[in-house]
Amino acid sequence: MSNSKNFEELLRVAGEEFECDKVVPHNYHKYYASHLEEYTGRSFKLLEIGIGGEGREIGGASLKLWERAFPQAEIHGLDIFPKTELDTQNIKTHIVDQGDPQALIEFVSQYGPFDIIIDDGSHKRSDQLTSLFGLIGAVIPGGYYILEDYFTSYWPVYDGSTLAKDFLDTPVRWLKQSIDIINRNNMLSEDMRSTVPDWQIDELHVYPGVAFLRKGLSQNRTEIPEGDFTSNQIELDDLRYGQYKNMFLSYAQDPTSNLNLLIKLKEEIDAKISTLVVKSQI
Numbered sequence: 001m002s003n004s005k006n007f008e009e010l011l012r013v014a015g016e017e018f019e020c021d022k023v024v025p026h027n028y029h030k031y032y033a034s035h036l037e038e039y040t041g042r043s044f045k046l047l048e049i050g051i052g053g054e055g056r057e058i059g060g061a062s063l064k065l066w067e068r069a070f071p072q073a074e075i076h077g078l079d080i081f082p083k084t085e086l087d088t089q090n091i092k093t094h095i096v097d098q099g100d101p102q103a104l105i106e107f108v109s110q111y112g113p114f115d116i117i118i119d120d121g122s123h124k125r126s127d128q129l130t131s132l133f134g135l136i137g138a139v140i141p142g143g144y145y146i147l148e149d150y151f152t153s154y155w156p157v158y159d160g161s162t163l164a165k166d167f168l169d170t171p172v173r174w175l176k177q178s179i180d181i182i183n184r185n186n187m188l189s190e191d192m193r194s195t196v197p198d199w200q201i202d203e204l205h206v207y208p209g210v211a212f213l214r215k216g217l218s219q220n221r222t223e224i225p226e227g228d229f230t231s232n233q234i235e236l237d238d239l240r241y242g243q244y245k246n247m248f249l250s251y252a253q254d255p256t257s258n259l260n261l262l263i264k265l266k267e268e269i270d271a272k273i274s275t276l277v278v279k280s281q282i
């Protein structure tokens with residue numbers, strides 16, 4: 001068996017023992033195995049948002065799983081409920097609300113940065129985005145930010161929507177945006193580039209239910225050729241699409257602006273139609 005298969009088996013067995021839903025029913029352990037196998041035997045820092053059990057049970061299945069898989073790792077867990085019963089030499093739990101940007105800053109300044117951050121907390125759209133924006137900078141180069149159950153972006157109970165999915169700011173939108181983020185340095189327009197955060201990620205791995213963003217080791221890589229290529233391409237882009245620039249920029253900054261634009265357009269069209277109707281009656 002390959003090392004990766006051995007590691008997958010270790011995660012499966014430990015996950016079943018601790019009743020971790022990463023294994024049953026989600027089957028995420030095979031994706032974790034292929035990405036995190038390289039961390040075995042190393043000392044590193046892992047943070048997981050969401051310890052489990054909420055206020056009813058103690059939870060901690062995944063923290064125990066990580067402790068078994070990575071005995072040399074420093075493991076931190078965040079939850080809004082106290083979970084100190086789970087603390088061991090390797091595991092430290094903290095009460096931190098993942099939707100509170102200031103609390104995240106304070107936590108990171110005390111315990112960060114991390115090699116791996118996993119968001120398996122409330123799964124609410126705004127909490128996931130607050131954590132992603134607040135914590136991606138706390139992942140070291142070469143490390144991972146992992147989003148579990150990102151499909152909640154489509155479900156109203158978590159503040160998501162299937163119908164309005166293209167008009168809402170959701171984790172799924174930011175996973176799609178990650179292609180732009182990875183290619184930030186290949187963008188020709190400074191204005192458009194400024195709408196794309198500089199997260200320094202250079203890998204995006206999306207699986208059913210779980211997505212891995214990986215920080216790059218080298219920075220500022222660009223494929224833009226030397227010479228007058230840039231000015232030439234900017235001019236051509238501007239000739240073709242320059243008249244819509246403000247619309248494109250406002251959409252890039254805020255996806256709901258597309259909805260506003262459509263509403264405005266509809267109002268203008270309705271107004272034109274009513275004038276035409278009035279005229280035709282004369």
Ligand SMILES: C[S@@+](CC[C@H](N)C(=O)[O-])C[C@H]1O[C@@H](n2cnc3c(N)ncnc32)[C@H](O)[C@@H]1O
Binds near residue numbers: 021052062099120121
């Ligand atoms: C799905 S469970 C986590 C399961 C655990 N990661 C595992 O794999 O065994 C979600 C946890 O997130 C916690 N939670 C809910 N809202 C939160 C918030 N705003 N900040 C931090 N944790 C939160 C809940 O209390 C619950 O314990």
